[in-house]
Amino acid sequence: MSARRYASLLWGQTRHNNRVFWRTPAAAFFTLALPVIFLILFSVIFGDVEVDGGYSFSQFFAPAMAVFAAVSSSFSNLAIGVSYARDQGVLKRVRGTPLPAWVYMAGRICSGVWMAVLSVGLMFLLGWAFFDFRMVWANLGTALVVFVVGIATFSALGLAVCAVLKNADSSPAAANGVFLPMAFVSGIFIQLDDAPRWLKILGDVFPLKHFAGPFGEAFNPLHESPILGWEHLGVMALWLLFGMVIITRYFTWDPRGE
């Protein structure tokens, strides 16, 4: 098959997954609406808090919520969505057609990326319109690199969760049970400056802090020159590799695991 044909198939799969996403209210709510609600609630509650240099709370919180939404679009979306698709036999049906397996998965991931881009844009827009968030352009390239690596890592980990789960009904609990505590430990909601040392170390081990940290820093107006933390990208890359290993070893297309 030609590259053009693959591209056309991938485009079709991405649009297909977007369509299914928008028609599944629960998925749309958890992925898009929840981060918006958090952004509004936290910004209203901490709205008067002035952060270093007189910047608004949302200058730091909007990027954090953007990462939260991006992880939701990739990690949770894939872990839950693909598990249910497998349980219902959708994956089995797909496997019986000539659609290449990687195109199917890439279609799901690309659809997740699209949701992530939408929600990141939405966070910044809302933050800018209502909560004094100011766009910082100097480090946009950095933000983009971090975003790409982050999405790739959390997509792989979402599929890895799906690979080790044998039952879709446990997937929302598993995905959120991993994601939400990780979000707290990684300082997404609350700064961890005064947290105990072990909690900080725990956050260092997991990949989310290495996504949210440099992504947030890219929108920190105090940095005037570009910064890129290679060590953060390195930790995410390791997790990406780990996810890939789990997927190759355990992922099945058949509902009964054959």
Next chain:
Amino acid sequence: MSPVVSVENLTKNYGSVTALAGVSFTVDEGEVLAILGPNGAGKTTAVEILEGYRRADGGDISVLGHDPSSGGREFRDRIGIVLQETGIEMVLTVREAIDIYARSYSRRLPTDELIDLVGLDGKADARIKTLSGGQKRRLDLALGLAGDPELVFLDEPTTGFDPSARRKSWAMIEGLTELGKTILLTTHYLDEAQHLADRIIVLADGSIVAEGTADTLGEGRAASTISFTVEGSDRPPRLEGGPVMTGHTVTYRSTSVTSDLLVLTSWATERGVDLDGLEVTRPSLEDVYLHIVGETESGG
């Protein structure tokens, strides 16, 4: 011409349970082969191995010249699969589902033609979750045919249908044979196999226990019935399956009709009697099937 499907000594075990114990058969181009058998006989296992979903433990398998377990895209491009139960994104419409699933085939039938073919024309823009069970099954069939396949697998295509829906599906499947498709179908309905198949193999406990057309399946197994009436007091000769006398009517059960008839006609000629209303009734497929499956159950 080599057969479309050729299976030699296929075996499959699940742990210590034998699902298929050395099954061999072929399907020729344009032929409809039915694998008939009770639930749990190994029909779905056999078909899913041929579709490439499962790996055989042993045996030589060739489907359209491919080993299904490694045939890949090129192989799946030429087959159509209608599984027994498969999910689909219920929030899609019929047309959207056909469009997206048909997209990956190199040859594809136009969506509208498919919708017409399976009789869903009134439902093209309805969400799948609003369809009845029978309509969903017809969508499955449409999706199986989307790539204009040379070989179609139908795993229990009408299970759970009401009689009229079953008739409609049969008409559809007959339409496929007119298009020259090769069809491998499994069913546990006798009338379905009889109605649709050129050839039937009966699978029980993972082995083929009978093979033939609906007409020849019973030969040498279940008995035919020979009956006639005689006037007078001569008692017809004793054979293995009779006689059973009901008034003047004589009936025999016979597994070797030709030689039994020879004995009876010789007997009648010698005595100068007529075998009025002589009739040989073949066993119904149901008799044959119950006999065969009953044999396996009591024997194994």
